[in-house]
Amino acid sequence: MQRRILIVVFPGFQLLDMAGPADVFGTADLIVPDGGYAVEVAAPGGGAVSAGNGVTVVAGALGEAAGTVDTLLVAGGLTVPEHVEDRELIxxxxxxxxxxxxxxxxCNGAFLLAEAGLLDHRRVTTHWLSAGELGSRYADVEVDPDPLYIEDGDVWTSAGVLSGVDLALALVARDHGHPLARNVARGLVVYLHRPGGQSQFSTPMRAMTPRSEPLRELQAYIDANPGADLSVPALAARAGMSERHFSRVFTEQTGLSPGRYVERSRADTARRLLEVTGLPLAAVARESGLGTQETLYRVFRRHWRISPGDHRRRFHAKERREP
Known part of the structure; x- marks a missing residue:
């Protein structure tokens, strides 16, 4: 029997919030037709509904939706603040x-679930731009702005826009196993079925671009040379500054201390090595500048809440070995 997926949209919704998961479930259904999915889209009042980018989709009437729903998925969009006040929709x-x-x-479809009382006393995520507001508006909701998606019981929430694809792949993996999810990802030419604990931010996204050209060059040097001496004294000397002045200026212009930026850059390098190479963990630790497997494990757990070995086994190594 197919699993019924009902995606809730509204005028001004984010098209990718709907289309990304819909294509994941639709592709899974093509691969496993007897145990796949039936995707429906519903909106208040039904009929033609315009997304925020002007594209129009035809939706069923949400108020008339009946029968058993396997997965109720609520899209986000810039107009969510207006629809939070729609009592009939909620x-x-x-x-x-x-x-x-x-x-x-x-994305910020989490606000609609929170308004419905479905996120109370749960750990959730949303787009990083909306996380602070979600937490302050709904005091009983524990908001974590970092992960791509979070599962808390029978409630799943995801970060912004394309992380909806990661969420949908995780749901497919839960229903049918990781091999099917990887095949769906391959069919959609998605680079990686990412774990939910992975951060919404890569190192360049987490840090601001320095105003100073020498610091921009230094930032690029750090990212390109993870195994180099990236201590504060060495970086300060390279920048031609005293250690104290360098630390202050770097932190002011990037939003991260030099030590924290270096750790995150090395962690991102380690993640990429795990995803695209077969290097042993000890070699990954050395190549990424983290030094030892113990440090690699500790840093990886801190940034992505998954062990290096699990990340490789579950998400990329198998994908590369399969024909």
């Missing part, structure tokens, strides 16, 4: 969630 989400096996949101 009531329909509550009604459908009550009979669904699981509930999920993409």
């Amino acid at each position: 009531a329909d989400i509550v009604r459908l969630a009550a009979g669904a096996r699981r509930v999920a949101s993409v």
Whole structure:
């Protein structure tokens, strides 16, 4: 029997919040037609609904949606603040969630789930730009702005926009196993089925670009040379500054201390090596500048909440070995 996926949209929704997961489930259904998915889109009032980018989709009437729903998935969009006040929309989400096996949101669609009371006393995520507001508006919701997606019981929430694809792949993996999820990812030419604990931010995204050209060059040097001496004294000398002045200026212009930036840059290098090479963990630790396997493990758990070995086994090494 197919699993019924009902995606909730509204005027001004983010098109990728709907289309990304819909294509993941649709592709899975092509591969496993007897145990796949049936995707439906519903909106208040139904009919033609315009996304925030002007593209129009035809949706069923949310108020008329009935029957068993396997997964209720709520999209996000710039107009979410308006729709949080739509009592009929929230009531329909509550009604459908009550009979669904699981509930999920993409991006700031989490606000609609929170307004429906479905996120109370749960750990959730959303787009990093909206995380602070979600936490302050809904005091009973524990908001973590870093992960790509979070599973808390039968409720799944994801970060911004394309992380909805990661969320949908995780749901497929939960239903049918990681091999099918990897095949779906391959079919959609998605580079990596990423673990939910992976951060929304790569090192360049986490740090601001320095105003000073010498510091921009130094930032690029750090990212390109993880195995070099990247201590504060060495970096300060390379920048032609005293250690104290360098630390202050670097932190001011990037938003991260030199030590923290270096660790995150090396952690990103280690992650890439795990994803695209077969190097032993000890070699990954050396090549990334982290030194030892113990440091690699500790840093990887801190940044992505998964061990280096699990990351490689679950998400990329198998994918590269398969024909």
